Amino acid sequence: MLPEHSEHTLLTPGPTPLHPHAQHALTRPMLGHMDPDVFALNREIQADLRTMYGATPDTFTALLAGTGSLGMEAGFANLVEPGDTVVVCANGSFGARMAEMAERYGAHVRTVTAPLGEPIDPEQVAAHLDGARMVAVVHGETSTGVLNPVPAIARLARESGALLTVDAVTTAGMEPFHAEAWGVDYAYTGAQKCLSAPPGVAPVMISDRAFDRFHARRERTPLWYCDFDGLRDYWERQSYHHTVPVNLHFALHAALRAALDEGLTTRRDRVRHLSGAIQATLAPLGFTPFVRDPAARLPTVLALRLPDGLDDAGVRRALRERHISITGGLGPTAGLIWRLGLMGEAARPAPYRTLMTALEDLLGAPGLRARFDDALAAVPA
Incomplete structure (x- = not known):
């Protein structure tokens, strides 16, 4: 069924x-x-x-x-x-x-x-x-x-x-x-x-x-x-x-x-603003950009290297049980990175607030959602 x-x-x-x-x-x-x-x-x-x-x-x-x-x-x-x-x-x-x-x-x-x-x-x-x-x-x-x-x-x-x-x-x-x-x-x-x-x-x-x-x-x-x-x-x-x-x-x-x-320039800026806030929020937990050169980072797919010891499949499975879908790596990057979509209607603060609230519990990181809102306000729009 x-x-x-x-x-x-x-x-x-x-x-x-x-x-x-x-x-x-x-x-x-x-x-x-x-x-x-x-x-x-x-x-x-x-x-x-x-x-x-x-x-x-x-x-x-x-x-x-x-x-x-x-x-x-x-x-x-x-x-x-x-x-x-x-x-x-x-x-x-x-x-x-x-x-x-x-x-x-x-x-x-x-x-x-x-x-x-x-x-x-x-x-x-x-x-x-x-x-x-x-x-x-x-x-x-x-x-x-x-x-x-x-x-x-x-x-x-x-x-x-x-x-x-x-x-x-x-x-x-x-x-x-x-x-x-x-x-x-x-x-x-x-x-x-x-x-x-x-x-x-x-x-x-x-x-x-x-x-x-x-x-x-x-x-x-x-x-x-x-x-x-x-x-x-x-x-x-x-x-x-x-x-x-x-x-x-x-x-x-x-x-x-x-x-x-909406305007393609406005959409580009919306993505960059949100991406910056996500990175600032997750960095203290050990998430780092997979692409070293900032100029070579794709704004619409945020690839983050996972912290040592994070159970990639387990955390993503627990998120799925809460009706939240994120994607891991492909092939050689499986278990190494997460790929967060920042395209279209996914590139909005609300769904990422939902993610941060869930990660607070799953990763034992209280205050993550508040840190995300602070980062949104701090990152230049």
């Missing part, structure tokens, strides 16, 4: 709590995917996505009917042909996933790595660019809490003539993103991350350069479902391609509009 409904505090790196406007949008009656009202909605979504991504007014944007991983795969499926050289920046689990996908589509992958908890070095990227057709990088590596230097990598890619693919899953929608200024050719995210919409659609941005590369393919992409021309047929020519998840479009539209109404 399913458990009874209860209020849950979701502080993971995704999914995030639903924005109230998105939750309300899910209750609307169903419309057909070819309904004129849905096409009107889609045009508004496309315009808002251009704003979110910092793209030009004529840049193609759309929603893929799948999660962020489909956004990742669609880029390689449409823009990579067997034998192409692709430089993949892999300093965590999702960079490694990029490399695997590129290989599955026949690319010769040159991997640029960095130690866990450290950003990619642009000079290492420059050393691998000869003959590369694409550079792929995760902007915010969710598995380690690292922010990679996309502007510097983008400049190198553009100078070399390579396309640039950016995983913006934990950045776009929570801070300004500058696709046009940086020279990003393909970017994607997931609805359930920074936007606090339900999982199931992946917002993408495709540059004219990327479409030129796509149309120069020797053979059609093997992935019919997300063929770029098929997407454009539906989103711009309003012709049938496949059935889109209409209610998820309405929910994404509501959450995206709420994010833009």
Whole structure:
């Protein structure tokens, strides 16, 4: 049997709590995917996505009917042909996933790595660019809490003539993103991350350069479902391609509009303010930032090294029994770090007050919630 409904505090790196406007949008009656009202909605979504991504007014944007991983795969499926050289920046689990996908589509992958908890070095990227057709990088590596230097990598890619693919899953929608200024050719995210919409659609941005590369393919992409021309047929020519998840479009539209109404700079500042307060609160207990360089810390996923002796699995299990979800490390960082989500509706003081109250009891740390409120007041807004 399913458990009874209860209020849950979701502080993971995704999914995030639903924005109230998105939750309300899910209750609307169903419309057909070819309904004129849905096409009107889609045009508004496309315009808002251009704003979110910092793209030009004529840049193609759309929603893929799948999660962020489909956004990742669609880029390689449409823009990579067997034998192409692709430089993949892999300093965590999702960079490694990029490399695997590129290989599955026949690319010769040159991997640029960095130690866990450290950003990619642009000079290492420059050393691998000869003959590369694409550079792929995760902007915010969710598995380690690292922010990679996309502007510097983008400049190198553009100078070399390579396309640039950016995983913006934990950045776009929570801070300004500058696709046009940086020279990003393909970017994607997931609805359930920074936007606090339900999982199931992946917002993408495709540059004219990327479409030129796509149309120069020797053979059609093997992935019919997300063929770029098929997407454009539906989103711009309003012709049938496949059935889109209409209610998820309405929910994404509501959450995206709420994010833009708040302002991407305001959202970035909200995250940094809250992150600073959490770190100040937990530091006396021995929690320290996993990423040493403050400039390389991903604002939306706070990776904290655990104090010696803390029972990672036991504490997280006890939190789950209190209907509080936080996430530990992946792979080599399992048992070493916690990854606290600071995206969308999770990046609010109230759910973290709930966490601090629970940790007071579980860690024997009275006054933790009061220290958190003091830290919120002390950290510059």
